[in-house]
Amino acid sequence: MKFNYTIKRNEKCRVCKAGQIEKVLDFGPTPLANAFLSKEEVNKEEYFYPLQVFFCKKCTMLQLGHAVSSKLLFDDYVYVxxxxxxxxxxxxxxxxxxxxxxxxxxxxxxxxxxxxxxxxxxxxxxxxxxxxxxxxxxxxxxxxxxxxxxxxxxxxxxxxxxxxxxxxxxxxxxxxxxxxxxxxxxxxxxxxxxxxxxxxxxxxxxxxxxxxxxxxxxxxxxxxxxxxxxxxxxxxxxxxxxxxxxxxxxxxxxxxxxxxxxxxxxxxxxxxxxxxxxxxxxxxxxxxxKKETYVKYDKKILQNRVSLLDLLTRLKLKGKKIIGYGAPAKGNTLLNYFKIGPDILDYIVDDSVFKQGLFTPGTHIPVVSPQTLKKDKVNYILILAWNFADPIMKNYSWFKKRGGKFIVPVPIPKII
Ligand SMILES: [Zn+2]
Structure with missing residues (x-):
């Protein structure tokens, strides 16, 4: 892990400019969510950045405490x-x-x-x-x-x-x-x-x-x-x-x-x-x-993390094969924070040709095309693109008919 200090720590609130922001959530050192890696890059050192959320005591605005250079974030963006x-x-x-x-x-x-x-x-x-x-x-x-x-x-x-x-x-x-x-x-x-x-x-x-x-x-x-x-x-x-x-x-x-x-x-x-x-x-x-709202929220995320890891570990111990569906940016926050890697998910299926053939940042799970899933015997699909959970389950009804099950990871892990 290599820390990159080419980031700026915001001392003042982005909205009201008061210097009264307080940390309420901390996801630990995290690579950029869209920094998917090629096969060669997986073996090289990767950059990690603090991922912390702050609350402004003066105007109540919720914001990240650090800003990564926008050139780094958006210059060669893969999201289309x-x-x-x-x-x-x-x-x-x-x-x-x-x-x-x-x-x-x-x-x-x-x-x-x-x-x-x-x-x-x-x-x-x-x-x-x-x-x-x-x-x-x-x-x-x-x-x-x-x-x-x-x-x-x-x-x-x-x-x-x-x-x-x-x-x-x-x-x-x-x-x-x-x-x-x-x-x-x-x-x-x-x-x-x-x-x-x-x-x-x-x-x-x-x-x-x-x-x-x-x-x-x-x-x-x-x-x-x-x-x-x-x-x-x-x-x-x-x-x-x-x-x-x-x-x-x-x-x-x-x-x-x-x-x-x-x-x-x-x-x-x-x-x-x-x-x-x-x-x-x-x-x-x-x-x-109120600041307490976010303190309570932090505890709930922790519960989510414990119960999802517990579920996935039990399934793995039973010898089940689990893969992920969708490699959106938000999926990488979940994978990195919950420490879910290729030891749990064999691979992630994504429709975007821009991501297929690459590996998830930080967790190094291979991203493949939906064709791979068709030919493979998989027991569970963890839906990382949760905002598309319904259409994904509908499109993959054949997977359920084959005896497979879906897992929706947030807010409480659910097997469907
Ligand atoms: Zn403020």
Whole structure:
């Protein structure tokens, strides 16, 4: 194990800038969740980074205490959104809903921050808008351009916002889906958004929701890319500092439970909906603003770890063959923290050709194509991509008919 100190320890809260953050969760030294290894790399030394979650005593924001350089995290990213049909449909619906709800004129400019392979902008373009993606991972930006989605492969910041405003004018809609949790310097990004967003435009964020994270115990959403764990309260504290207002919140089912948050300039004409207050009330009820909530949560994760390891060990002692299904980033947090390696899981099946043939970071479990499973005699499948547990079990009903069983690892291990 090799520690890498090219990371930054955040002494101050990312949202309110107070120096009062306290550690509430610690997953130990962990490699980057998307740093899958080739056969040659498995035998070389690997980098590990602290993975610790902090609570801000002043504004109650939940966040990672360290920031790994974004260049390291996102420069050659392997996550390509459009490999999942569930996500493709989700973003088609997203574009249609926004177009109807805001009655945005055709030919208006829609900008997506962290646009990946153009999964959201593609449907916006089809509706008739001008679109522009910002995607720092050059390999993925190239894929988007091939699909006809104009994409800039740079990090979004104030100079880029100014340049784009000069070249393209202001945007009626700016979106940030599943990237807002990944931003270390939020001030720079929001200042950029303020420059580019039309007077009555909407900035729309979609991010995993803290209530789901707590209530469903989806602790494996903690990995280095996820620097912030968003509640509406924290987002409100953040945007207030920049003269912006949340005017609507909606619940969306992706990633185990996310929120879609609509933000405007304070002077923007949109009316603030009742939903905002309702979400804030619910967060208070669940005590998201109290440190004890996270201390209790930590104990529950520990229970989860003990019971899952107990179950898997008993099955192995009985001579059962267990494999994993899905190699998402969050799967690696679970595998590393629970110390589940190739001695327990023979291999992991994943649909993404980008991951097949590689090994999981830290735990070195081989990732293979679904074909391997078809030819093999396996007793149990541990579902690491839990947010797709239902469709996976449905697709693999033949495995059950053959006498196999599924294990869902969180929040309490369950054999199905
Ligand atoms: Zn704070």
């Amino acid at each position: 959104s459009s490999t999942s049909p569930v996500f493709i449909q989700h973003f088609v619906d997203f574009a249609l809903q926004v177009a109807t709800q805001f009655n945005v004129k055709k030919n208006s400019l829609v900008i997506d921050l962290g646009s990946n392979d153009g999964i959201l902008l593609h449907p916006f373009k089809k509706i008739g808008y001008r679109v522009l993606g910002i995607e720092p991972a050059s390999n993925i930006a190239k894929i988007a351009r091939k699909k006809g989605v104009d994409t800039v492969d740079e990090f979004f910041n104030i100079p880029l916002a100014k340049k784009l405003k000069r070249k393209k004018g202001k945007a009626e809609i700016i979106t940030a889906t599943n990237v807002f949790a990944h931003i270390d310097d939020l001030d720079e990004v929001i200042r950029g958004v303020k420059i580019l967003l039309d007077r009555n435009g909407a900035f729309i964020i979609e991010a995993p929701y803290l209530i789901d994270f707590i209530e469903k115990r989806y602790f494996d959403l903690v990995y280095h890319e996820h620097m912030s764990y968003w509640s509406i309260r924290s987002l409100q504290t953040l945007f207030k500092r920049f003269g912006m207002t949340i005017f609507d919140v909606q619940k969306v089912p992706v990633h185990g439970g996310s929120v879609r948050v609509f933000v405007k300039h304070k002077s923007g004409k949109q009316k603030v909906q009742k939903s905002v207050l309702q979400f804030l009330k619910q967060e208070k009820k669940i005590r998201l603003h």
